[in-house]
Amino acid sequence: MKILVCISKTPDTTSKIAFKEGNTKFDDNGVQWIINPYDEWYSLVRAIELKEKDASIVLHLVTVGLADCDPVIRKALALGGDEAIRINTDSSDSYYIAAQIAEVAKQGNYDLVLTGKETIDYNGSSVGAMVAELLDIPYISLATKLELNGSTAIINREIEGGEEVNEVILPLAVSCQKGVAEQRIPNMRGIMAARTKPLKVVEPVQINELTSITGFELPPAKAGVKLVAPDNVAELVRLLHEEAKAI
Amino acid sequence: MSVLIFVDQAEGQIKKSSYEVLTYGAALAAQLGTQAQALVLGTVKDDLSTLGKYGISKVFTINNTSLDHLDAQVYARAIADAATITQATVIVISHNQTGKAVAGRVAARLKAGLVTGAIALPDTTNGFVVKKSVFSGKAYANVSIKSTVKIISLNPNSFHTKTVDGTASIEALPVNVDASKVKTVAVNKVSGEVPLTEAEIVVSGGRGLKGPENWGMIEDLAHVLHAATACSRPVADAHWRPHHEHVGQTGVQIAPNLYFAIGISGAIQHLAGVNRSKVIVVINKDPEAPFFKAADYGIVGDAFEVVPQLTAEIKKLKGL
Ligand SMILES: Cc1cc2nc3c(=O)[nH]c(=O)nc-3n(C[C@H](O)[C@H](O)[C@H](O)COP(=O)(O)OP(=O)(O)OC[C@H]3O[C@@H](n4cnc5c(N)ncnc54)[C@H](O)[C@@H]3O)c2cc1C
Ligand SMILES: Nc1ncnc2c1ncn2[C@@H]1O[C@H](COP(=O)(O)O)[C@@H](O)[C@H]1O
Numbered sequence: 001m002k003i004l005v006c007i008s009k010t011p012d013t014t015s016k017i018a019f020k021e022g023n024t025k026f027d028d029n030g031v032q033w034i035i036n037p038y039d040e041w042y043s044l045v046r047a048i049e050l051k052e053k054d055a056s057i058v059l060h061l062v063t064v065g066l067a068d069c070d071p072v073i074r075k076a077l078a079l080g081g082d083e084a085i086r087i088n089t090d091s092s093d094s095y096y097i098a099a100q101i102a103e104v105a106k107q108g109n110y111d112l113v114l115t116g117k118e119t120i121d122y123n124g125s126s127v128g129a130m131v132a133e134l135l136d137i138p139y140i141s142l143a144t145k146l147e148l149n150g151s152t153a154i155i156n157r158e159i160e161g162g163e164e165v166n167e168v169i170l171p172l173a174v175s176c177q178k179g180v181a182e183q184r185i186p187n188m189r190g191i192m193a194a195r196t197k198p199l200k201v202v203e204p205v206q207i208n209e210l211t212s213i214t215g216f217e218l219p220p221a222k223a224g225v226k227l228v229a230p231d232n233v234a235e236l237v238r239l240l241h242e243e244a245k246a247i
Numbered sequence: 248m249s250v251l252i253f254v255d256q257a258e259g260q261i262k263k264s265s266y267e268v269l270t271y272g273a274a275l276a277a278q279l280g281t282q283a284q285a286l287v288l289g290t291v292k293d294d295l296s297t298l299g300k301y302g303i304s305k306v307f308t309i310n311n312t313s314l315d316h317l318d319a320q321v322y323a324r325a326i327a328d329a330a331t332i333t334q335a336t337v338i339v340i341s342h343n344q345t346g347k348a349v350a351g352r353v354a355a356r357l358k359a360g361l362v363t364g365a366i367a368l369p370d371t372t373n374g375f376v377v378k379k380s381v382f383s384g385k386a387y388a389n390v391s392i393k394s395t396v397k398i399i400s401l402n403p404n405s406f407h408t409k410t411v412d413g414t415a416s417i418e419a420l421p422v423n424v425d426a427s428k429v430k431t432v433a434v435n436k437v438s439g440e441v442p443l444t445e446a447e448i449v450v451s452g453g454r455g456l457k458g459p460e461n462w463g464m465i466e467d468l469a470h471v472l473h474a475a476t477a478c479s480r481p482v483a484d485a486h487w488r489p490h491h492e493h494v495g496q497t498g499v500q501i502a503p504n505l506y507f508a509i510g511i512s513g514a515i516q517h518l519a520g521v522n523r524s525k526v527i528v529v530i531n532k533d534p535e536a537p538f539f540k541a542a543d544y545g546i547v548g549d550a551f552e553v554v555p556q557l558t559a560e561i562k563k564l565k566g567l
Contacts, residue, residue, distance in 0.1 A: 011382075013496055013515065013516050013519070014515050014516075017382045017385045017386050019386075037496070037497055038497070041497070093360075094351065094354075094361065094363075095354060095355060095358070095360070095361065098351070098355060099355075117347075120382070120383055120496055120519070121381065121382055122381055122388070123363070123364055123379075123380065123381055123382075123383060124351075124363050124364075125342070125347045125351075125363055125364075126347075126350060126351035126354070126361055126363050127351065128351065129319060129323075129347070129348060129349065129350065129351025129352045129355070130351040130352065130354060130355040132319070132320070132351075132352060133320075133323060133351065133352040133353075133355035133356050134355050136320075137320075138318065138319070138320050138428045138429055139319045139320060139348065139352065140319075140348075140429070141319065141344070141347050141348040142344060142347060142348075144490070144491075154432075157344075158344055158491070159257070159344055159434070159436075160257065160262065160343070160344060160442045160444060160445055161436050161437055161440065161441075161442030161443070161445075162434065162435050162436035162437050162442075162491070163434075163435050163491070164431050164433065164434040164435070165431065165432045165433040165434075165435075166429050166430065166431055166432070167429075167430040167432055168428060168429050168430070169428065175347075177497075178490060178493065178497055178498060179490055209393070210354075210358065210359065210360030210361070210392065210393055210394045211360040211361070211362060211390050211391060211392050211393065212390070212391050212393065213388050213389065213390055213391075214376055214389045214390070214391050215388070215389045216381070216386050216387065216388050216389070217378075217386065217387045217388075217389070218385075218386050218387075219384075219385075219386070219387065219522075222540075222541065222542075222543065223543075225529070225539050225540070225542040225543060225544065225545045226543065226544050226545070227539075227544075227545050227546070227547060228544065228545070228546050229546075230546050230547065230548025230549070230552065230553055233546070233553060233556040233557050233560050234560050236528070236544060236546060236557065236560075237557065237560040237561055237563075237564055239544060240505070240526070240528070240544065241564060244505070244526045244543065244544070246448070246504055246505040246525070246526045247448070247472060247505065247561065247564070
């Protein structure tokens, strides 16, 4: 059994969001890069748990990014996994990224490809679906639970107002979110081991980008809060009804 | 050239988010000087000719029991084939649970540029540029789609449904449908509650409420408003509330018309899931709580005193 976990880097969740070069680029000055939380806490940790139960599982990590991703991918390896592959290119187009991952996935013949539910910077929620299509395998999105039983995966996925339980025969791609696993902190042994784990760098395949970002905008500032005295709740209800027209 | 709008359904019923994409797709077709056509997969109980009310000229159907339940692989192929047959140049899908499963697949299949989480109609004066929410609602990006076929997935609650006079014609499409490889063995729906991602109004509680036994007043308020209930992450982590209620960066992202934050401090990771709400009301006993900076209305006070009064006043307003 071989599992591939897709790891992307994102700015730390508390980063100040600012742009440069005439609002066309994210200003990463002073920004701390972290593993995208959905990739780290949920898909990676779940893959590690599966490997802990079945030592024959081979676990690879893949990231599409330039050399500045290496510290992030080493941190992921410190949590677990046998080796990492970095595809040496960068893009904001999800199709371009997915096509690169699919190329590596095809060569590695993985039974299970895991992604996070979304990246918390571009919020695409699309790379996993694209990889699955390019590999022509089933895809379960927004998983909240993932179990393996031989060559069958049993997955809970989010639906409007609830969950449904699906059974699918491998190979399969899954996007993971809260519920699939619990956050882990890397220990010293993991960090030491990660230093010697292989981090292969491969060059990208030629793919045309289908989209590009032309610029960023910050949302207009809020007008400021209108405070109502706690002994005048009726006034709040009046404002919500007459002014905001929200109730 | 036409705009094809994917109409999502569950258990034979068209979802609310579908009416938003229909309205959006019709407006986009008018902007492009072309026709808005809808695509319905599987068995639907609703009268499809009434989709004309949303500006749709024609409804295409693909009737096959493999399409009664979502399998992203089967759906994507059906949608892509329908787009090819009808010569659609723009496909519009909701960025809901189904959209997140299929939009990327359709895009990869057709090599069509995709923008997910769109919040407005594209700017077509010079190219085709779609505005979307990024950095969990903290900014917007304008994304240019360069391919011939373009796909937009629309954030729920970001485009208001509008109706006009009209009926749509219905045509079944001759498309081969694969057998589903996904076996659904159970569906667990929380009955009687308003689904969080579809709710117009959300009442949310945080650690300030002290314990699960105090959620009665949150549920009472939600009930009179016909609202969904939500919570902050520590509340779900402590199992005071079910996990599917956790909103924020790592939980559910919502954009209701009205969001009540009660006893929630307003950490940046919480705001990331709710800051696209149209109107935010904060009730917190600490005047320095960061949430007040993101709020439209607020009460600095004790939730245990304010919330029951709020419920009573709303009952009065609604004549309950
Ligand atoms: C990577 C990362 C991701 C995260 N993702 C999320 C996420 O998705 N969602 C999320 O919510 N959090 C998330 N968090 C956690 C977040 O940082 C905060 O810790 C959390 O939101 C705080 O929850 P809270 O506001 O309920 O609790 P607290 O911060 O403890 O705030 C409680 C509030 O209640 C008020 N209060 C107390 N008593 C009363 C009373 N009687 N009446 C009125 N008000 C009262 C207090 O003044 C205080 O403001 C994340 C954190 C990290 C590091
Ligand atoms: N550059 C990347 N390298 C590796 N995996 C990625 C990359 N971008 C996105 N992914 C994976 O795809 C998931 C969804 O990303 P997105 O579609 O951008 O929201 C992420 O949680 C990652 O698992």
